[in-house]
Amino acid sequence: MSGAHFSWDLLDDVRQLFQFPFMVNAFRAGTIVAVVAGAIGWFMVIRRQAFAGHTLALVGFPGAAGAVWLGVSAAWGFFAFCGAAALVIAALRPQRGEGYSEESAGIGVVQAFALACGFLFVSLYRGFLNGVNALLFGSFLGITNAQVLALLVVGVTALVALGAVGRPLLFASVDPDVAAARGVDVRKLSVLFLVLLGLTVAEVSQITGTLLVFALLVMPPATAQLLTPRPAVSLVVTVGVALLVTWLGLAVAYFTPYPIGFFVTSFAFAAYVGAGLLRRRPLRVRAVA
Amino acid sequence: MVLAGMFAHAFVRNAFLAGTAIAVAAGLVGYFVVLRSQVFTGDALSHVAVTGALAALAFGADARVGLFAATILVGMAMALLGRQGRADDVVIGSVFAWVLGLGVLFLTLYTTSRSRSNGAAGVHVLFGSILGLSAGQARLAAVIAAGVVAALVVIARPLLFASVDEAVAAARSVPVRALGIGFLALVGVCAAEATPAVGALLLLGLLAAPAGAALRLSARPYAALWLSAVIAVLAMWGGLTTSYLAPRVPPSFAIIAIASAVYALTFLVRPRRSGSSASM
Numbered sequence: 279m280s281g282a283h284f285s286w287d288l289l290d291d292v293r294q295l296f297q298f299p300f301m302v303n304a305f306r307a308g309t310i311v312a313v314v315a316g317a318i319g320w321f322m323v324i325r326r327q328a329f330a331g332h333t334l335a336l337v338g339f340p341g342a343a344g345a346v347w348l349g350v351s352a353a354w355g356f357f358a359f360c361g362a363a364a365l366v367i368a369a370l371r372p373q374r375g376e377g378y379s380e381e382s383a384g385i386g387v388v389q390a391f392a393l394a395c396g397f398l399f400v401s402l403y404r405g406f407l408n409g410v411n412a413l414l415f416g417s418f419l420g421i422t423n424a425q426v427l428a429l430l431v432v433g434v435t436a437l438v439a440l441g442a443v444g445r446p447l448l449f450a451s452v453d454p455d456v457a458a459a460r461g462v463d464v465r466k467l468s469v470l471f472l473v474l475l476g477l478t479v480a481e482v483s484q485i486t487g488t489l490l491v492f493a494l495l496v497m498p499p500a501t502a503q504l505l506t507p508r509p510a511v512s513l514v515v516t517v518g519v520a521l522l523v524t525w526l527g528l529a530v531a532y533f534t535p536y537p538i539g540f541f542v543t544s545f546a547f548a549a550y551v552g553a554g555l556l557r558r559r560p561l562r563v564r565a566v567a
Numbered sequence: 568m569v570l571a572g573m574f575a576h577a578f579v580r581n582a583f584l585a586g587t588a589i590a591v592a593a594g595l596v597g598y599f600v601v602l603r604s605q606v607f608t609g610d611a612l613s614h615v616a617v618t619g620a621l622a623a624l625a626f627g628a629d630a631r632v633g634l635f636a637a638t639i640l641v642g643m644a645m646a647l648l649g650r651q652g653r654a655d656d657v658v659i660g661s662v663f664a665w666v667l668g669l670g671v672l673f674l675t676l677y678t679t680s681r682s683r684s685n686g687a688a689g690v691h692v693l694f695g696s697i698l699g700l701s702a703g704q705a706r707l708a709a710v711i712a713a714g715v716v717a718a719l720v721v722i723a724r725p726l727l728f729a730s731v732d733e734a735v736a737a738a739r740s741v742p743v744r745a746l747g748i749g750f751l752a753l754v755g756v757c758a759a760e761a762t763p764a765v766g767a768l769l770l771l772g773l774l775a776a777p778a779g780a781a782l783r784l785s786a787r788p789y790a791a792l793w794l795s796a797v798i799a800v801l802a803m804w805g806g807l808t809t810s811y812l813a814p815r816v817p818p819s820f821a822i823i824a825i826a827s828a829v830y831a832l833t834f835l836v837r838p839r840r841s842g843s844s845a846s847m
Contacts, residue, residue, distance in 0.1 A: 328660040329607040336768075382606040383779030387830045389610065390772025394823035397694040397769070401817045489614075490671070493664035500657045537675045543668025550661050 295532055303421040307429055308524040311482050312494060314433040316520035317440055318478045319495035320513050321471060323503060325451040328496055329382055330367050333389040334476045335491045337363040338483040340396030347403040353428075356480040363388055364476030368469040421485065432481040439474055447471060448509060490539045494520055497546035504553040519549050573811050581705035582697045582764075582818070586803040588712035589761050590773065594799030595719050596757045597778035598792045599750060603730045607656050608645060608751065609774045611663035612758040615641045616767040618670035619759070620692040625673040630692065634759035641666065642755030646748040695766030695819045697807070704763070711760050718753055726750060727788055765819045773799060776826035783833040802826035 285291060296302055322331045338356045345355025370384035440447075450457040450464045458464045483491040502515035527542030534541075573579050600609045619637025620630040641662070648658050691699075700708070719726075729736040729743045737743045754774075761770040781795035806822030 328656045383601045386606040386775030391827040394820040398820040496660035540672035547665035
């Protein structure tokens, strides 16, 4: 980034930061991504589905690679593969009494097979090799206005859907047996949540890259979990942490030659470690309401 | 015969030697990974391997040094952080998401500082290049794999006990925690070992798919343990042969596809039953 000089005149730094449209769009996209990923990730962490979330995030890679190979827009590939993988993982989710180990083996197979397919598509489509790193590690820069708009539409849809099922979903996540006894359709909610997670991840990973979306999904809620046991507060803390690390990451990456993904994950990890030191005894989120 | 001529090529012989050894090790280790519900840990270690290799490349060291150092250290660290040598999935997720962030940094350092911006080395780390192994590398892989298998056979009995019923094992003075740490170190060695062959991103398939299939097919621990290794080896041979016959298909894809297919088939062979590990 030539011409960007960090100084202690913070106002001037902010002016420099926003002088190019691509940075403005990066901040817009980053804000949407942080809010949506934080909210979905919060439920993902409570439901202990980090592995499923990570797998869905990675499945976007073969989706995009396959779409490019076939000559259609990468976005279609992201949505098709993430949606399909969400349904497969939902089908693998154990019925009552089945072991967790069996489910996680299934998720692992889905992930490895999906990534192997991605590599196959990349090999079949020659000359695409340089694009692999961009797909996996993303780039916040070069986001168009249309992409920001699409991101906003998907983000708002996901948040509305999450808000609509939020209460029963929290209930079903914290205590599935009691929720089922109270007439909550736990299984349907579980499928719905995975599909929602898949679609969100599909949209977000087009901006952050498939390897880094998981950082925004897991670390802010992990931080919040350490700080407060109350669901509403921890949801707010999650979104706050996600926004803060994304903005900081974008700003610092602008003034240094190093990649944004490194700064976002590092700040998020620092927040997590800091929260852990602040509260040595980890607390699980429990429904107090 | 096409297949008879296959072994006339030195690179094919090297790939089969290294591949078979790696498959046996991954199949055996994978069985315990699945049994102990540590597939996510294996996933994390495979991503740590990416960062380790990229770090070594960025600083101009041999990629294998970075691989082994990163996976073994992080594997043991995750075991230490967790209760009884098993880490919580939120802890695992947070740690390896950050390690991946470091990987991005090293990738940038590597591609910018070494004036080779084609990223091909990065792709080899991610997806492997088993047909590119030299005879020396293949022999080394075989020796390391033999070491992993030997270590696992030695601790198999207490590890099985500790995996199936941790509390009772601890009460019978089995060193549950030390076993957990030692086991994750072994998973780390296995991950580092398999990375040059099938790639860091795909080795999870070699850990999870044969073991998952074996656990669905047999409820008897030792039968499932060896069945897992056999399935892994068959997937490796099948994948290498497929790739030889159809050169446009990358070997790592063929290997993982066959292993995944075997896993998927077990759902047809045997209807879902409750608690594969409960009946032991």
